[in-house]
Amino acid sequence: DTEVTQTPKHLVMGMTNKKSLKCEQHMGHRAMYWYKQKAKKPPELMFVYSYEKLSINESVPSRFSPECPNSSLLNLHLHALQPEDSALYLCASSLYRGESSYNEQFFGPGTRLTVL
Amino acid sequence: DQQVKQNSPSLSVQEGRISILNCDYTNSMFDYFLWYKKYPAEGPTFLISISSIKDKNEDGRFTVFLNKSAKHLSLHIVPSQPGDSAVYFCAASAVWSGSRLTFGEGTQLTVNP
Numbered sequence: 001d002t003e004v005t006q007t008p009k010h011l012v013m014g015m016t017n018k019k020s021l022k023c024e025q026h027m028g029h030r031a032m033y034w035y036k037q038k039a040k041k042p043p044e045l046m047f048v049y050s051y052e053k054l055s056i057n058e059s060v061p062s063r064f065s066p067e068c069p070n071s072s073l074l075n076l077h078l079h080a081l082q083p084e085d086s087a088l089y090l091c092a093s094s095l096y097r098g099e100s101s102y103n104e105q106f107f108g109p110g111t112r113l114t115v116l
Numbered sequence: 117d118q119q120v121k122q123n124s125p126s127l128s129v130q131e132g133r134i135s136i137l138n139c140d141y142t143n144s145m146f147d148y149f150l151w152y153k154k155y156p157a158e159g160p161t162f163l164i165s166i167s168s169i170k171d172k173n174e175d176g177r178f179t180v181f182l183n184k185s186a187k188h189l190s191l192h193i194v195p196s197q198p199g200d201s202a203v204y205f206c207a208a209s210a211v212w213s214g215s216r217l218t219f220g221e222g223t224q225l226t227v228n229p
Contacts, residue, residue, distance in 0.1 A: 004159075031215040042205055042219035043160065050215065090159050096215060103215055104150060107159035 004108035006091050012114045015081060021111045023074040023091030032074040033105065034066055035090040043090055043107075049074060050096050081115045088112055119143045120208050122220035130228055135193040137223050139206030142187065146208040150217070151180060151191045154203045163204075164191070196227045 004025045013019050023032065030051050035043035048056035049068040063085075065077040074091055092105040121140045129135045139149075147168040152160035166173040166180045166189065173180050179192045193200055206220040 006159075033215075040203075040222070040224075042222055045216060048215055056216065088157065092159075094215060103148070103209060104162050104165055105215075105217060106162060107152075110157070110159045112157060 004091055004093055004106050006089075006108035006111050008111055009109065010112045010114075012116065013078065013081065014116050015083075017081075018077070018079045020078065021076040021089055021091075021113075023076075023108055024072055025093040025106070025108075026072055027093060027106070028071075029093035029095055029106075030071060031094045031096045031103070032068060033090075033092040033094075034064075034074070034076050035092065035107075036085075037088045037090055037110070047076075078113075081113075083115050086113055086115045117142075118221075119146075120206055120218045120220040122204075122206055122223050124223050125221070126224040126226070128226045128228060129196050131198055132195045135191075135196045135200065135225055135227065137191040137193075137204050137206075137225065139189050139191075139220055140187060141189075141208050143208070143210065143218075144187070145210045145212055146218075147211065148209040149180070149182060149189050150207045150209070151178075152205045152207060153200075154205060154222070160205060193225075196225075198227045198229050201225055201227050 032049045034046040037043045046060045047066045052068045067075040088110040090110045091108040094103045094105040150165040151163040154160040182189045203222045205222045207217040
């Protein structure tokens, strides 16, 4: 299994809603990532989990809350988002750089989030 | 400070010809480089990578060349096909950055039939 899956595919939420994005991989990767991508821009790193521990938080606002329940799952909890948070949210996974120099990140299809 | 740069926002080529996408980097600590392809509303798809100990890596129609002295890499696609039309991102990795990838801004490739 060389796939990263993400649910839901699309999400529309109001600024007072609470929702969660989910990501799953079964490649045995111990590094998992959340990215945000705006149109015609590169993916922007938000969080990195290494061995289920948060290792990088790129100064993301607290209205985004990541969670890594186990080595295969990654969640992103959303609360009180703003319209400018509308974007494609991508999950990725890879071998941990400390394990291998060849740490290709494999991306999921993304969740298209619209905040009204 | 943009450490990975793709100076051409777009490239248009004819089907069957060669597509050459370029990428420059500034940080000499980068030791692993990757190319991703992205269709609209989809996640990036890993294409090909190269370690700094090599100067060329080939996979089917895709070849990546690395010139460390010039801090430059390029992706060659031969022959180009209409289905190759997508945004191509160059990315770089270094041991000091852990698992972080640094992406370029992307190049929109259009292959005309």
